[in-house]
Amino acid sequence: MWMGQGPSYEEVHEIAKTLEGKTKYRPTLGIVCGSGLGGLGDLVEEADIIPYDEIPHFPVSTVPGHMGKLVFGKLKGQIVVLMRGRLHCYEGYPMWKTTIPIRVMKALGVETLFLTNAAGGINPDFNTGDIMIIRDHIDFAGLSGECVLRGANDERDHIDFAGLSGECVLRGANDERFGPRFLATVGTWDDAMNELAEKAAKELGLGDILRRGVYVMIGGPTFETVAESRLLKNFGADAVGMSTVAEALVGRHMGMKVFGISLITDKCCLDYTTAKVTTHEEVLAIGQKRAKDLQSLALKI
Numbered sequence: 219m220w221m222g223q224g225p226s227y228e229e230v231h232e233i234a235k236t237l238e239g240k241t242k243y244r245p246t247l248g249i250v251c252g253s254g255l256g257g258l259g260d261l262v263e264e265a266d267i268i269p270y271d272e273i274p275h276f277p278v279s280t281v282p283g284h285m286g287k288l289v290f291g292k293l294k295g296q297i298v299v300l301m302r303g304r305l306h307c308y309e310g311y312p313m314w315k316t317t318i319p320i321r322v323m324k325a326l327g328v329e330t331l332f333l334t335n336a337a338g339g340i341n342p343d344f345n346t347g348d349i350m351i352i353r354d355h356i357d358f359a360g361l362s363g364e365c366v367l368r369g370a371n372d373e374r375d376h377i378d379f380a381g382l383s384g385e386c387v388l389r390g391a392n393d394e395r396f397g398p399r400f401l402a403t404v405g406t407w408d409d410a411m412n413e414l415a416e417k418a419a420k421e422l423g424l425g426d427i428l429r430r431g432v433y434v435m436i437g438g439p440t441f442e443t444v445a446e447s448r449l450l451k452n453f454g455a456d457a458v459g460m461s462t463v464a465e466a467l468v469g470r471h472m473g474m475k476v477f478g479i480s481l482i483t484d485k486c487c488l489d490y491t492t493a494k495v496t497t498h499e500e501v502l503a504i505g506q507k508r509a510k511d512l513q514s515l516a517l518k519i
């Protein structure tokens with residue numbers, strides 16, 4: 219009997235079977251659209267669109283900028299499945315639940331996973347609108363373990379470890395049919411795909427806004443205090459967000475090739491004198507502004 223955190227191998231394959239009954243496509247590439255980046259879904263040709271709430275056992279998206287639809291079809295001739303809307307731990311889902319779609323993608327035959335997100339720039343050299351190829355990550359959630367105090371805290375100068383942390387997505391009993399108990403995470407982000415992404419960006423004339431860096435995932439939904447941004451910078455992070463790492467780990471757990479990009483939608487504040495408030499609306503607006511560039515980049519890759 220399955221004693222771990224769900225979903226079981228059988229449930230994942232049951233969901234995949236249901237989806238196979240709703241679409242003729244058998245994708246090998248999976249794409250996850252970050253906040254405000256779902257427009258790529260409009261470019262999928264001859265699409266079969268399946269809302270999450272019509273898929274048994276599937277969590278639904280609750281965040282503005284995430285439509286909550288799976289899009290199957292063709293992108294430049296390649297058969298893809300695209301998540302137009304991802305799931306975040308801060309929505310109230312346990313971490314494992316946010317990655318059910320990634321497990322299902324693998325069961326559908328997906329071998330390569332392209333993750334996108336909106337992120338705050340921690341590296342002071344990064345500007346709003348920059349595109350960062352994810353070279354590596356920090357799984358803050360996994361490093362810090364499960365914290366019973368998760369949630370927001372509105373004092374001005376504090377480090378809210380509860381808000382920063384969550385739990386490692388691979389916590390719980392391990393089913394070897396998915397992957398190994400202990401996962402080596404060196405080399406999570408695929409070098410060859412990163413090279414390809416960099417080449418594509420340069421060919422599109424995006425070289426000036428192209429960065430490479432380390433993405434750190436925090437639990438959210440609070441944006442960072444100044445003290446937290448400083449902490450993350452000292453940890454070696456270049457950009458911070460509330461997603462992606464769990465998906466990457468689950469993808470790697472199942473042997474998928476993983477690569478990804480972050481759109482820097484705001485600069486995190488490292489100084490009290492210049493500190494300004496970040497909003498989700500601002501994040502979505504920058505996503506809109508860079509939508510065409512990101513879509514061109516995804517197509518070229």
Ligand SMILES: O=P(O)(O)O[C@@H]1C[C@H](O)[C@@H](CO)O1
Pocket residue numbers: 251252253281304306334335336337438459460461462497498501502
């Ligand atoms: O889904 P992503 O990681 O792109 O979304 C980021 C993190 C929060 O969900 C949201 C904050 O504006 O954008």
Ligand SMILES: Nc1nc2[nH]cnc2c(=O)[nH]1
Pocket residue numbers: 336337338339436438440441442458459460483484485486496501
């Ligand atoms: N944690 C975090 N996530 C983001 N997503 C988009 N911008 C940000 C940010 O500044 N911080």
